[in-house]
Amino acid sequence: MRRLAEKASRRKTIVAEKRRAETTATGGHEARQIIDPSRVSVRTCVVAERLFADGIGWVVLARALPSGQIGASFFLIDIWCLGVKDAFFGVMSRQKFDERMEASGGEQPHVEIDPPVARKLLHDASAYAASFGLSIGVQYWL
Secondary structure, eight states: OHHHHHHHHHHHHHHHHHHHHHHHHHTTHHHHHHHOGGGSOEEEEEEETTHHHHSEEEEEEEEEOTTSOEEEEEEEEETTTTEEEEEEEEEEOHHHHHHHHHHHHHHSOEEEOOHHHHHHHHHHHHHHHHTTTOOOOOOOOO
């Protein structure tokens, strides 16, 4: 019985050390905020203005993190065939996010969209592509 208790204690110590290492590597408290996006407010949710005319464009959702940084998800969707072609997430300063949005707005102007509508758009684009056997798993940060 004592050996089991010692083994459990060692395992608990190892797990705690791994969590501390992961927290340090991913930025600590801010990383935990990203894992639970419902705790931070939506700052921006936009879609390319000509998405349905061109068949391809960006959907962007950004949340203001308590640290003052912006956590932003970018999805390139092809609504006519491939679903979600590209997706990435980044944490950046407000200034860098605003610069990125301003630069991309010159290529494809954006219009505001409600987050639930953006979520449905992404889901439906992926489902449409999957109907042709082009299934891509995407984790939405909406």
